[in-house]
Structures are given as C-alpha cells and as structure tokens.
Amino acid sequence: MMSDPVGTWLDIGVTTQIAPGTARTLPVQGGAEIAVFHTIRGEFYALVNSCPHKQGPLSQGIIHGDTVTCPLHNWRISLKRGEALGDDEGCTPTIPLKVDAGRIYLQRDAVLNSRAA
Amino acid sequence: MNAPASFEGGGTSREKLVVIGNGMAGCRAVEEILARDGDRFDITIFGAEPRVNYNRIMLSPVLAGEKTFDEIVINTAEWYDENGITLVSGDAVAQIDRDMQHVVTQSGRTENYDRLLIATGSDPFVIPVPGHNLPGVVTFRDLDDVDKMLAAAEKGGNAVVIGGGLLGLEAAHGLSLRGMHVTVLHLMPTLMERQLDEAAGYLLKTELERRGQVILTSADTAEILEKHGHVSGVKLKDGTEIAADIVVMAVGIRPNAALGKMAGLEVGRGIVVNDDMVTSDPAIMAVGECVEHRGQCYGLVAPLWDMCRSLADALVAEPSPYEGSVTSTKLKVSGIDLFSAGDFSGGDDCEDIVMRDAARGVYKRVIVKDGRLIGAVLYGDTADGNWYFDLLKKGEDVSDIREALIFGQAYASGGALADPNAAVAALSDDAEICGCNGVSKGQVVSCINNGAHNLDAVRSTCKASASCGSCTGLVESLLAITLGEEAVASGPQTMCKCTSFTHDDVRRLILEKELKLIPEVMQELHWTTPEGCASCRPALNYYLLCAWPGEYEDDEKSRFVNERLHANIQKDGTYSVVPRMWGGLTSPKELRAIADVVEKFNAPMVKVTGGQRLDIFGIKKEDLPAVWADLNTAGMVSGHAYGKSLRTVKTCVGSEWCRFGTQDSTGLGVKIEKMTWGSYMPHKFKIAVSGCPRNCAEATIKDFGVVCVDSGYELHVGGNGGIHVRATDLLCKVETEEQAMEYCAAFIQLYREDARYLERTAPWVERKGLDWIKSQLFDDPHAILQLADRFRLSQKYWQVDPWANRVAGAHSDLHSHLAEVRPLSLENA
Numbered sequence: 051m052m053s054d055p056v057g058t059w060l061d062i063g064v065t066t067q068i069a070p071g072t073a074r075t076l077p078v079q080g081g082a083e084i085a086v087f088h089t090i091r092g093e094f095y096a097l098v099n100s101c102p103h104k105q106g107p108l109s110q111g112i113i114h115g116d117t118v119t120c121p122l123h124n125w126r127i128s129l130k131r132g133e134a135l136g137d138d139e140g141c142t143p144t145i146p147l148k149v150d151a152g153r154i155y156l157q158r159d160a161v162l163n164s165r166a167a
Numbered sequence: 168m169n170a171p172a173s174f175e176g177g178g179t180s181r182e183k184l185v186v187i188g189n190g191m192a193g194c195r196a197v198e199e200i201l202a203r204d205g206d207r208f209d210i211t212i213f214g215a216e217p218r219v220n221y222n223r224i225m226l227s228p229v230l231a232g233e234k235t236f237d238e239i240v241i242n243t244a245e246w247y248d249e250n251g252i253t254l255v256s257g258d259a260v261a262q263i264d265r266d267m268q269h270v271v272t273q274s275g276r277t278e279n280y281d282r283l284l285i286a287t288g289s290d291p292f293v294i295p296v297p298g299h300n301l302p303g304v305v306t307f308r309d310l311d312d313v314d315k316m317l318a319a320a321e322k323g324g325n326a327v328v329i330g331g332g333l334l335g336l337e338a339a340h341g342l343s344l345r346g347m348h349v350t351v352l353h354l355m356p357t358l359m360e361r362q363l364d365e366a367a368g369y370l371l372k373t374e375l376e377r378r379g380q381v382i383l384t385s386a387d388t389a390e391i392l393e394k395h396g397h398v399s400g401v402k403l404k405d406g407t408e409i410a411a412d413i414v415v416m417a418v419g420i421r422p423n424a425a426l427g428k429m430a431g432l433e434v435g436r437g438i439v440v441n442d443d444m445v446t447s448d449p450a451i452m453a454v455g456e457c458v459e460h461r462g463q464c465y466g467l468v469a470p471l472w473d474m475c476r477s478l479a480d481a482l483v484a485e486p487s488p489y490e491g492s493v494t495s496t497k498l499k500v501s502g503i504d505l506f507s508a509g510d511f512s513g514g515d516d517c518e519d520i521v522m523r524d525a526a527r528g529v530y531k532r533v534i535v536k537d538g539r540l541i542g543a544v545l546y547g548d549t550a551d552g553n554w555y556f557d558l559l560k561k562g563e564d565v566s567d568i569r570e571a572l573i574f575g576q577a578y579a580s581g582g583a584l585a586d587p588n589a590a591v592a593a594l595s596d597d598a599e600i601c602g603c604n605g606v607s608k609g610q611v612v613s614c615i616n617n618g619a620h621n622l623d624a625v626r627s628t629c630k631a632s633a634s635c636g637s638c639t640g641l642v643e644s645l646l647a648i649t650l651g652e653e654a655v656a657s658g659p660q661t662m663c664k665c666t667s668f669t670h671d672d673v674r675r676l677i678l679e680k681e682l683k684l685i686p687e688v689m690q691e692l693h694w695t696t697p698e699g700c701a702s703c704r705p706a707l708n709y710y711l712l713c714a715w716p717g718e719y720e721d722d723e724k725s726r727f728v729n730e731r732l733h734a735n736i737q738k739d740g741t742y743s744v745v746p747r748m749w750g751g752l753t754s755p756k757e758l759r760a761i762a763d764v765v766e767k768f769n770a771p772m773v774k775v776t777g778g779q780r781l782d783i784f785g786i787k788k789e790d791l792p793a794v795w796a797d798l799n800t801a802g803m804v805s806g807h808a809y810g811k812s813l814r815t816v817k818t819c820v821g822s823e824w825c826r827f828g829t830q831d832s833t834g835l836g837v838k839i840e841k842m843t844w845g846s847y848m849p850h851k852f853k854i855a856v857s858g859c860p861r862n863c864a865e866a867t868i869k870d871f872g873v874v875c876v877d878s879g880y881e882l883h884v885g886g887n888g889g890i891h892v893r894a895t896d897l898l899c900k901v902e903t904e905e906q907a908m909e910y911c912a913a914f915i916q917l918y919r920e921d922a923r924y925l926e927r928t929a930p931w932v933e934r935k936g937l938d939w940i941k942s943q944l945f946d947d948p949h950a951i952l953q954l955a956d957r958f959r960l961s962q963k964y965w966q967v968d969p970w971a972n973r974v975a976g977a978h979s980d981l982h983s984h985l986a987e988v989r990p991l992s993l994e995n996a
C-alpha cells in the first residue's frame with residue numbers, strides 16, 4: 051500500500067449518527083469490520099467488531115459504562131483496552147479514535163490493518 | 168487614552184507589546200506581565216467589543232437580573248490609564264502582517280509590534296440550519312447578546328434555547344426568571360452530557376422541569392421558522408414545531424483562530440502554542456480559548472489563568488511551563504448545586520463509588536483508579552467539590568480513606584470515624600437509622616439480637632431499609648458490628664451487584680413510588696453504579712413497561728440484541744428470521760413469500776422449528792428490513808422467536824379432522840395466539856392446545872397448555888420442555904372457549920406482574936406454589952376479569968408488529984453500516 055502523506059486520521063462522519071448507548075459498524079475491504087461505540091456517558095471508542103472468545107459481533111452487545119457485553123456468550127469486553135474482563139482472557143484490537151468538532155476520526159493505519167481477534 | 172511618553176526618549180528602549188482581544192485572557196495576561204515588570208512594555212490592547220474588560224462568566228447573573236454590568240467590570244478605564252495602556256475598543260484587528268510586524272484594524276489603523284499576543288477567545292457555533300440568520304436568533308457570548316435577550320424578554324412570550332450545556336441552561340434560567348416561557352432543545356439524551364453522567368443529568372432535568380422549563384432531549388433541530396421577517400419558531404427533525412419569539416443558539420464554541428490562520432501560524436483546532444504560550448512565530452504568543460495546547464482547547468477560565476501565568480513567567484521572568492489543566496464545572500443557576508470534574512467515563516479499570524440520597528435529592532459519584540481519584544460528579548450537595556477537585560489535581564493515593572471518601576471531607580478526615588463501622592458504632596441508641604419507617608439504632612440492634620441475621624430478615628422484621636433503602640449501608644454496618652464481620656449471613660439474592668434490593672423489592676417500589684424511568688429507579692433505589700449493568704438494565708426496562716403500559720417509553724439500549732433487532736443472532740453474527748404462523752397454520756401465499764425470501768437473500772438454510780413454523784437463517788443485519796418488508800407484504804408479522812415474550816401457540820389438528828378430536832384445538836390456538844402475540848414477559852412464554860388427552864401438541868410441557876376434553880377445556884400451567892423438563896400443573900377446567908381465553912390472559916398477566924425477570928413459569932410456579940396462583944386467580948371473583956383487563960390494556964400498546972415499524976424506517980441506524988472503507992479509493996482521497 052502506498053503511504054499517504056496527509057490524512058493519518060480517517061473522518062467517518064458526525065458523532066450524531068451513533069445514538070448514545072449504541073454502536074455502529076464499519077466494514078473494511080480486505081480488513082476486519084470495525085465497531086464504533088458511543089457510550090451512554092458520551093464517550094466514543096472503536097474496536098475490531100469481533101469478540102476474543104468466538105468472534106461474536108461486539109457492536110451488537112449491551113453497552114454499560116465503558117464495557118460491552120458480547121451478545122453471544124456474555125463476555126464483558128473493555129471498550130478502552132479491548133480486553134476481556136473478569137475471569138475471561140483475550141483481547142480485541144482497539145482502533146485509536148478521536149472526536150473533533152463533532153466528527154469522529156479513526157486512525158487510518160489501524161483501520162487499514164485491522165485484523166480480527 | 169494615549170501611551171505615555173517613554174522614559175528614555177525616542178521610544179526605542181521599551182518594547183512594543185500589542186494585544187489582540189480585550190477579554191478575560193488578554194487582560195489577565197497583561198496584569199500578570201505588569202505584576203512582574205511594569206516597565207518592560209509599551210502596551211496597546213485592541214478589543215472588538217466597544218467597552219472595557221469585564222468578567223464574561225458573570226453575563227449569566229446579569230441576564231438573570233442578579234448583577235448589573237458595572238458590577239462585573241474587571242478593569243475600569245482608570246486601570247488602562249494608570250498602567251499606561253492604550254485601549255483601542257470597538258475596532259477589531261483585521262490582519263496581522265508578520266513580515267512588517269504590524270497589525271491592521273478594520274478601520275485601517277496600523278500598529279507596529281515587537282511582541283504580539285493573540286487572545287481572541289472563541290466564536291459561538293451556529294448550526295447552519297435554514298433560518299439561522301433570521302432576526303431574533305442570538306448567541307450567548309457578549310454583552311450585546313445579553314441586551315438582545317433582555318429586549319426580547321421585556322415583551323414576554325416564548326424563548327427556545329438550542330443546546331442543553333452549561334451556557335444554554337444558564338441562558339434558559341435567565342430568560343425564565345425574566346418571565347419567558349422557555350423550551351430547551353438538546354440533541355443528546357442527557358443534559359450537559361460532557362459534564363454529567365446519566366443519573367445527574369436526569370436529576371437536573373427533573374429540577375428544571377419542576378421550575379417550569381420544558382426540556383426536550385434527543386431533539387434535533389431541522390429549521391428555524393419565520394414570520395414577518397422575524398423568527399417565529401423552531402421545527403425539529405421529527406416534525407414537532409415550537410413557537411419562539413427568540414431563539415438562543417448555545418450549541419458550543421469554536422476557537423477563534425482566524426487571524427492566526429490568515430497570518431500563516433500553525434493552527435489546528437486553535438492556534439498551536441508551546442508550553443510558554445508561544446506560537447510557531449517566536450514573536451507571537453497566544454492565550455485563552457483561541458489556543459490549542461498539547462492537542463487541547465479549553466472553554467473555561469481556570470486554564471486561562473494558568474496559561475497567563477506561564478506566559479508572563481516565560482516573557483519577563485523565569486519560564487514555568489504550562490502543562491495543561493484539569494477542569495471542573497459548576498452550573499451558575501441559583502438553587503441548583505452541581506459539580507463535576509475530571510474523567511467520569513468510568514469503566515472496568517476504575518472503581519465507581521456512588522451514593523444516592525433520594526430524599527435529599529443528592530447524587531454523588533467519585534471515580535477511583537489505581538488508588539487515585541480521577542473524577543467526581545456531585546448533584547444536590549457540592550460542599551465537598553473543592554476537596555475532591557484538590558485530591559484529583561494532586562493525584563494523591565486515597566486508598567486509606569477509600570471507605571469514607573464518598574461521605575466527604577469532614578467524614579474522611581475524622582480519624583477513627585474514617586471507618587464507617589466505627590462511625591455507626593459511635594451513634595447513640597436512639598439515633599434514627601431508617602427515616603422512612605422511623606427505626607432507631609437500638610431497635611435495629613435488638614432485632615438483630617433476636618435472630619434477624621441478614622439484611623432481608625432485618626427488613627422484614629423491623630422494616631429498617633425496607634422502603635427507600637438509603638440506610639442499607641447503615642443496617643449492614645450494624646449487622647457487622649453486632650454479629651462480627653464473618654458472622655453476617657449472606658443477604659437475600661439481590662437483583663445484581665448494582666443494588667441491594669431484590670427483584671421483588673424493585674417491582675414493588677416501582678409501583679409504590681411511581682417510578683417511571685430507568686435513571687429514576689436507579690436514583691430512588693440507590694443504585695451503586697451510575698448506569699447499571701447488562702443484567703439490571705433489561706430487567707428494569709421490562710418492569711417499567713409492564714408497570715406503566717402506554718406511558719413508559721421503551722429503552723432500546725437496555726435490550727438484548729435479539730429484542731433490539733427483532734431477530735435471533737447466530738454464532739456467525741448473522742440473524743435468523745421467524746415469521747408468525749398462527750397456530751402452526753400456513754398457506755401457499757406465505758410459503759411462496761418465504762421461498763422467495765430464501766432465494767432473493769441467498770439464505771443458506773430454512774428449517775421447520777420445534778414451534779411449528781419456519782426459520783430462515785443467515786440474514787445480515789443490513790438485509791433484515793428488506794426481508795421483513797417482503798414477509799409483511801405477504802401478510803406475515805414477527806414471530807418474536809427472539810423475545811422474552813410470547814413465542815408460539817402450538818396446536819394439533821383437532822376435531823375438524825382428527826378422529827379423536829373433541830374440540831377445535833387449531834381454531835382455539837389461532838385465537839389465543841392472536842390475543843397474546845406481541846406481549847413482553849419476564850421470560851419466553853409458550854402455549855399449546857391439544858384436541859384430546861393424547862396431547863399431540865405437547866400442551867403439558869408448555870407455560871400455558873389447553874387439553875380439550877368432551878366436556879370442555881383443561882387448563883394447565885407451569886410446564887417446561889427445556890433444561891429441566893417439568894410437566895404442567897392442572898389449574899382448572901372450564902367449559903367454553905371464551906373462558907379458556909380469559910383465564911389464559913389472566914394467568915399471563917399474573918405472571919407478567921409477579922415473576923422475576925428471566926424466571927420462566929415453571930420455576931415461578933414452584934417458587935410461589937400452585938395454591939398461591941390459584942388463590943390469586945380464584946379467591947376474588949373479579950380477579951380474572953381485572954387481570955385480563957390489564958393484559959388487554961397492555962396489548963393495546965404492545966401488539967404492534969415491530970417489523971412493520973422497521974420496514975417503515977424506524978431505527979435504520981441499527982441496521983446500516985456507518986460507511987465502508989475501501990483501501991483503494993482511500994489512496995486517492
């Protein structure tokens with residue numbers, strides 16, 4: 051892949067397109083699908099949309115605090131660090147994200163090189 | 168006002184300092200410089216506003232009528248004179264020429280500089296909706312804005328404030344005190360969501376509503392309406408229109424970095440500065456809201472003070488690098504105490520300590536990470552705000568006072584009293600423990616001594632902590648003191664770790680206290696987490712929708728994915744779709760529609776389920792609405808195969824065809840399914856109707872089963888074919904179809920109103936006992952009718968096809984991707 055001098059951040063649109071307490075998905079051609087979360091408190095996080103247990107789609111889980119509970123077998127995954135919490139072990143890659151002037155940006159390299167957990 | 172003659176003649180020895188912006192940061196910087204070295208600079212300040220420097224944050228009290236402009240002036244004309252400062256007010260700087268080292272104002276005045284300080288603050292952000300330019304649309308930034316609002320308020324009428332943040336709420340408060348009818352529109356579901364969590368935001372909203380303001384959250388402005396060339400109202404994206412004589416836009420600010428950008432300085436969101444507040448041009452400095460420091464822009468004054476100190480130190484004394492600020496927020500609305508500071512997004516690596524006192528309207532939450540305080544949210548009692556803020560900034564280890572932290576400084580620094588048990592032990596015997604039920608410490612202790620060795624036992628004997636629960640902690644301390652830490656028997660099964668209440672307590676208190684929202688339940692019942700967890704949220708959502716049919720608005724984010732997407736999630740993340748087939752009956756038209764869907768969407772599998780219908784597998788979440796649209800067209804609705812709700816009504820062929828059939832079991836099954844579909848329950852609920860005791864529909868392992876006999880209908884309850892097979896208990900026998908249906912509705916409603924979330928009828932019937940169920944249904948001759956009526960009332964609101972809703976476009980965000988990333992097209996982006 052050619053490297054692009056500008057645009058280390060990828061603009062994926064306005065914050066209001068993800069309601070608080072929900073998540074939406076971003077398929078990446080040739081990479082893993084990404085889940086972008088908006089917590090009830092208003093924080094945004096992005097993870098590869100794949101549970102470290104059996105690749106459950108984390109975007110579909112219930113969000114509480116900055117944790118998501120996987121819809122398949124209820125593992126709790128930290129949105130900040132991608133790690134499984136409690137007794138479970140495993141980690142989902144996180145995608146660096148920033149919010150600026152009401153828009154969400156994902157770190158471009160992390161997006162393009164995303165791989166499932 | 169002219170610059171005084173320079174001391175050493177010729178004006179060459181004093182450096183020329185030009186300041187752009189006569190606001191809070193600009194003047195403060197000048198004060199800091201003068202305090203260190205009064206003679207170093209010949210100073211000129213340019214201000215766009217035609218007035219002296221004033222305390223901008225006090226514009227809110229001016230609007231509210233609590234202060235006059237004179238009272239908020241920081242530096243009077245004399246101050247400029249005495250310090251030999253030239254103030255050019257009412258003439259904005261239009262351009263910076265870095266080569267010539269001079270600035271040019273709008274009116275054409277040119278001023279040379281040796282050092283330039285940019286302190287242009289920020290601009291209010293105006294949402295570019297149609298009508299945003301109309302007369303009557305104002306922002307809230309300077310005295311002119313306040314004057315416009317005051318002029319409008321004089322005439323009375325309606326004000327709409329767009330933005331439920333700090334500024335918007337202060338504007339709303341002022342306008343409301345000035346006699347206007349105020350509506351606040353906020354895009355997010357929680358007011359001041361940057362500073363408050365859901366719980367505190369809920370309390371704030373309730374208080375403002377109590378004061379007569381209308382607060383609309385999740386309100387997205389579409390357009391500002393016009394009449395006779397003036398603003399007349401606001402229209403929301405959902406079509407709602409709200410009349411307005413004035414519209415205040417308070418949706419945020421943007422660093423005013425335009426001059427810097429034009430001059431070619433490095434600009435990100437704001438003008439980029441280093442730790443000495445110097446921009447990419449060594450002769451130019453910047454402070455205040457217009458700067459970006461280490462990637463941060465600020466919108467509060469405390470950071471400005473620190474910036475100005477570092478600026479002056481670096482410029483005329485020893486550098487003391489600015490390292491960024493931690494900020495705290497207070498709302499300046501009289502009578503509302505609110506404080507927040509630091510990071511309170513919480514999370515797994517943090518420890519949340521929550522205290523709620525519903526009676527006093529208090530909510531306190533502190534967030535501890537690695538033994539250090541990192542955030543605090545206080546509502547209703549902010550006395551300890553500064554103490555928490557101090558602990559937060561210092562980053563000291565608070566492990567030692569962890570237990571007492573939430574009770575505040577007085578308590579935590581009370582030495583021996585820092586141990587809550589010791590504090591409780593020190594209370595006198597007649598000290599009141601439970602305010603709701605008037606129970607003293609002595610009474611609780613004697614109740615414990617008489618054998619109540621756990622919380623539940625105390626609650627049921629002397630009633631302490633049985634109502635609002637706020638004294639639960641005290642009762643637990645008394646148990647520990649009286650019996651010793653180890654001897655305390657484990658308490659009753661609480662709903663989850665977020666609360667000390669059981670499911671039954673919560674259900675009872677929701678009705679008793681008329682609690683109607685999830686955050687309200689959490690506040691009133693002293694939840695120990697800010698927003699609950701994946702186990703209590705769905706339970707609360709169910710309890711509320713069951714308690715308040717028609718009133719409660721379903722909280723989708725508290726539902727498990729299957730109920731949120733109205734389909735069953737599969738191991739590969741796709742979904743299965745099960746349309747209803749009433750009583751297991753189908754038709755060529757339905758079968759054709761299903762066959763077409765399977766082909767059109769390439770569904771890898773279609774299967775006959777154990778519930779007498781067809782299940783289509785492998786559908787992507789994006790395709791669900793289209794699949795449902797096709798099924799809807801053929802007359803089919805959701806089968807709720809995914810829900811804690813009515814699933815199927817299984818039937819056998821019955822008297823119409825079968826040589827043994829005694830009644831029309833198929834027909835009755837269809838009628839029962841038409842009556843009960845769509846209803847949410849504590850757990851899934853399955854029904855079957857068999858035409859004779861051979862029981863081909865397996866009615867005796869269903870939650871509600873009907874076995875037809877010659878003389879009528881046997882009604883069976885509490886069966887389960889799942890993990891632990893349980894045959895039903897016979898409830899009673901009735902003579903007519905109508906009775907069978909009425910009893911079915913009544914039984915379902917009893918289960919809906921009494922069972923714990925995720926408790927199926929089988930364990931519920933065993934826990935309560937068949938006798939209890941019978942007495943609830945049969946002791947009072949009106950009970951059946953009343954229960955069935957309540958079920959019908961609920962069905963009025965819930966018997967709607969969720970698929971049809973989605974097909975019509977509801978919640979399309981849950982189905983569609985944000986966007987798709989295609990690396991190739993990106994390369995060219």
Ligand code: SRM
Nearest residue numbers: 735743775776777778779780808814887888889890891927
């Ligand atoms: C599709 C189906 C199997 C089939 O291919 O036939 C099925 C599939 C599932 N069953 Fe079932 N059950 C199906 C009939 C049954 C039956 C038979 C019946 O209803 O007559 C039973 C035993 C009867 C009973 O419930 O009493 C049954 C007892 C269970 C249980 C155990 C319940 C219990 O109380 O012990 C679970 C687990 C649970 O609910 O927690 C379960 C859970 C599930 C779940 C939802 C597992 C899950 O959480 O993902 C499966 C979803 C598959 C999907 O995506 O559609 N399924 N399941 C049947 C759908 C019926 C329908 O048309 O709606």
Ligand SMILES: Cc1cc2nc3c(=O)[nH]c(=O)nc-3n(C[C@H](O)[C@H](O)[C@H](O)COP(=O)(O)OP(=O)(O)OC[C@H]3O[C@@H](n4cnc5c(N)ncnc54)[C@H](O)[C@@H]3O)c2cc1C
Nearest residue numbers: 188190191192214215223224259260287288455456467468
């Ligand atoms: C109503 C209100 C209430 C607030 N309440 C609080 C609060 O409770 N707590 C808190 O911490 N903060 C509060 N703030 C925020 C606080 O007022 C700001 O953080 C602070 O004023 C920023 O200072 P500043 O000098 O950067 O910008 P300002 O104070 O805005 O000063 C910038 C000045 O530069 C002038 N200017 C801009 N461009 C030019 C130009 N080209 N030429 C000449 N002059 C120019 C502007 O007219 C303005 O006077 C409040 C703000 C408002 C509006």
Ligand code: SF4
Nearest residue numbers: 737738776777889890
């Ligand atoms: S029995 Fe039910 S839950 Fe188990 S694998 Fe089969 S469908 Fe899934």
Ligand code: FES
Nearest residue numbers: 101103104106120
């Ligand atoms: S796949 Fe996420 S918990 Fe199993």
